[in-house]
Amino acid sequence: MLTLHKSSFKHLSAAILALCCGFASTTANAQSTANTNPAPIIGQVDNGGAILSSEIALVVSLDDNQVVYSKNADVIRPIASISKLLSALVITRSGLALDEKITITADDIDRVKNSSSRLSVGTTLTRREMLLLSLMSSENRASHALGRTYPGGMTAFVNEMNATARQLGMTRSRFVEPTGLSPMNVSTPRDLVRLLQAVEKDSVIKRFSTSDDYSVITSNGRTEQYRNTNRLIRNNDWNIRISKTGYIRESGQNLVMYTEIDKRPMAVVLLNADNRLNRFADAVRIRHLVQNDYPSLF
16 A cells, blocks of 8 residues: 655755756657557556645556555546547547548537637638647637538537447546536546556557647638647656646546656546645655655555
């Protein structure tokens, strides 16, 4: 069992501050299509007293699917834009042409949270670009447009999201729309580990979720530059294969990653951190503790 001690964190402050500030580029790898039957997660460790900002956390060593850190790992929570990973998997498995042009319409405007978007109505991009912006920078209009233009429309798309979740063994997850703006999109850390295992095998999702930046020209003639919402992507100390952030008021600040720690594949799920930066600081804390304080775990 992994137990975190307050004394360990006194030595982490400087390291965490340094690691969360200056970042350089990192490169994503490509692999084959997703396996719909990831291996079961083994074991349960309860570290409810750990000093993390995130209310809910789960870290799994994917070499053997052993839980190495757990905090409220079976709680069902709104997951916000983490939903976009599943939306992307539906698109990549659909066989739809990624070079097909899609135009943002008034239907893609957020009526749930009234969030803003730099993708103005009338902007036309390829499905590939919409998928990239959805994963890399969590662009809600792009994600909604992907669902809207799916064969059968939004209803068929959401049905396929839920069917895909069931195929992956995400038995405690439910989805009502593709963006994650609705608090009715819910899951658990254990289900999200299964999702990470599946999407890591998808070369498109793998590349797009870890891309650093991309520029598009919108319908008003402006060039808009988008960046990855996960600042750890720009830190060479990390080898991140899958990344997604998410936030709505009901979910708190979220971060999920398929990454490597000491060359071992790890799924990291951090939900409901108390602010945007602390979700990244929590990831650094987990990584530091696994690397330096608990080598006997492996």
